């Protein structure tokens with residue numbers, strides 16, 4: 001499975017989830033279980049969920065930035081990814097940059 005297929009599946013799953021949420025809220029509104037006022041108010045579980053999402057997003061972006069920096073440090077000027085034990089690039093022969 002390539003990246004495009006994974007992204008397509010993720011978008012389809014997110015769209016389906018959104019449709020289910022909108023459908024459930026619309027049904028509960030017309031069935032009289034909630035009003036417009038309760039739809040716009042956040043309950044305690046919803047606040048905890050939003051806090052969890054915010055923490056997860058911060059963690060995701062920090063981990064992506066860390067991986068990007070690691071890949072940049074281990075990449076030679078010619079574009080070859082260097083293994084941790086390699087002191088020289090096998091393609092261009094350049095010495096590995098000192099890690100600052």
Ligand SMILES: [Zn+2]
Pocket residue numbers: 076077078079080089090091092093094
């Ligand atoms: Zn190189």
